[in-house]
Amino acid sequence: MSTSAGWERPRTSLHTDHYELTMLQAALHSGAAHRKSVFEAFARRLPDGRRYGVVAGTGRILEGLADFRFGPAELEFLERTGVVDSLTLDYLENFSFSGDIWGYQEGETYFPNSPLLIVESTFAEACILETYILSVLNHDSAIASAASRMVSAAGSRPCIEMGSRRTHEEAAVGAARSAVIAGFNSTSNLEAGLRYGLKTVGTAAHSFTLLHDSEREAFAAQIAALGPGTSLLVDTYDVETGVRTAVDLAGDALGAVRLDSGDLVAQAQWVRRLLDDLGNVNTKIVVTSDLDEFAIAALQSAPVDSYGVGTSLVTGSGAPTASMVYKLVSRQDKDGTFIPVAKAAKNKTSMGGRKYALRKLNERGIATHELVGIGHRPEDDGNDRQLLHHFVKNGEVLPGWTGPEAVEKARRRHRASLAELPGVVKRMQRGEPAIPTVYEEI
Incomplete structure (x- = not known):
């Protein structure tokens, strides 16, 4: 096997x-x-x-x-x-x-x-075998069914599974696997990556920025460790300042900025304009923040490049069992x-x-x-x-x-x-x- x-x-x-x-x-x-x-x-x-x-x-x-x-x-x-x-x-x-x-x-x-x-x-x-079969099928099929709707709403934009902290540790592995089956591009869960060869991704949380004496210092440390192609979380303090600092440090090689709060549609639009004005036309925008298939559909008109989905996905987006x-x-x-x-x-x-x-x-x-x-x-x-x-x-x-x-x-x-x-x-x-x-x- x-x-x-x-x-x-x-x-x-x-x-x-x-x-x-x-x-x-x-x-x-x-x-x-x-x-x-x-x-x-x-x-x-x-x-x-x-x-x-x-x-x-x-x-x-x-x-x-x-x-x-x-x-x-x-x-x-x-x-x-x-x-x-x-x-x-x-x-x-x-x-x-x-x-x-x-x-x-x-x-x-x-x-x-x-x-x-x-x-x-x-x-x-x-x-x-009854209970074992049903516990796995009900959980995994519920996640895959929700994930499929999210992928459909996202169109050609990739979705990232990142809900491990919102469910049981073993259920998190099944959720990651199910999400990828239904079309998610990657997962944050390393155990799922080990078992099933899934692509794993991730960079840093707000705590990393808060650990350092300034946002600039945190970004500089992340870029030094992970390279300028990393994704920087720019909404710990002021988003505009965060974007400008990120570009100043990484230049036009900056991989992505991540938005995790606020009005994501409006914010993504003006962040895209700001990045383009600063010469970072290839820097992508990743959005997170309690997304579900309806929020993803609402972001279709926004200049978003990928979606990170957590809680709603691993709970079946309102249908936690099949x-x-x-x-x-x-x-x-x-x-x-x-x-x-x-x-x-x-x-x-x-x-x-x-x-x-x-x-x-x-x-x-x-x-x-x-x-x-x-x-x-x-x-x-x-x-x-x-x-x-x-x-x-x-x-x-x-x-x-x-x-x-x-x-x-x-x-x-x-x-x-x-x-x-x-x-x-x-x-x-x-x-x-x-x-x-x-x-x-x-």
Whole structure:
């Protein structure tokens, strides 16, 4: 399994809920634990007003699958606290996933009820993966979905992920990875850079300027250490003075100035004029300060060169979870045949049966709807696209779906997937999903 050198994956088996293991225990006692089963992860709806979602996190799930084991420390904890009995402990001691996993490629757009991840295995194996799968998919897909909207609003201007300090340290790595999949140019998170080969960037905060006796002294120190092509934060005191000092010290080789407060549209406009008047026509303007997709869209008319996005991105820009669920949709009967199963609650409907998904495209290559076959593969009329990929076969993760390679592959998939959707997906206004999901039964 591909990961960058220098990083060791943590064990993932106890990243789960108590009741996953008590269900396992009860199923072992009833004899049903080893029934072949099919579980499916999907979202019943998109966040209110969103037109599409973006799949992310699959690669992290597959990386964690290799370490979903119960070693001495985990088994001792479960025994000491009485979570499960000796029969279940014996099962867990030898646990390793031996089934198959299919799903949408990372970076793919999705819609309500898209079968994003399908786990085929025994009930026991699929059951205890539930919480781990959902925690990663819900977080990473929420970030990727928000990031995609921000990148769309930014147009050709690059976006920088810089939200690590606004979320859990491990979630920050997943957020950086998800943002890059959805089109962000780089991240400030070094751990994400190590694990996934992401481009990392960063220069200095206000504290660096405040540390020195003057802004001039701080800028001079930064230029001496990082070169004149660095980006100088010019709004610690007075912006105009900051810009003039930066140009005086770095000359026309100054890489960029960063604006982090105030009316960013008006400020960027007059800072651009000032830079040009001073001869720094190639010095770029970077803006930060609690940006989201709407603030980025409002800056389209401003002479901004790139955006640094933090809090709004790592919290999903108002949708911190993708609201995905993981449901048993089919299981083997006593005679060996598979039967569809589904919860019957009126407000939480699920469709039983193993799913197969196809993106239907018109003669111009634009998506018209998502066609989901129940128990069979929908027919491709020649220019449609199959959405499900085989990630794990007989417990072995197939090549190409983990590590830095998977991130770059996902970036390409996202660009292509977004390009085939109707143009309405670029609008920031609230609306219905860009294409409908249609079920096809035998």
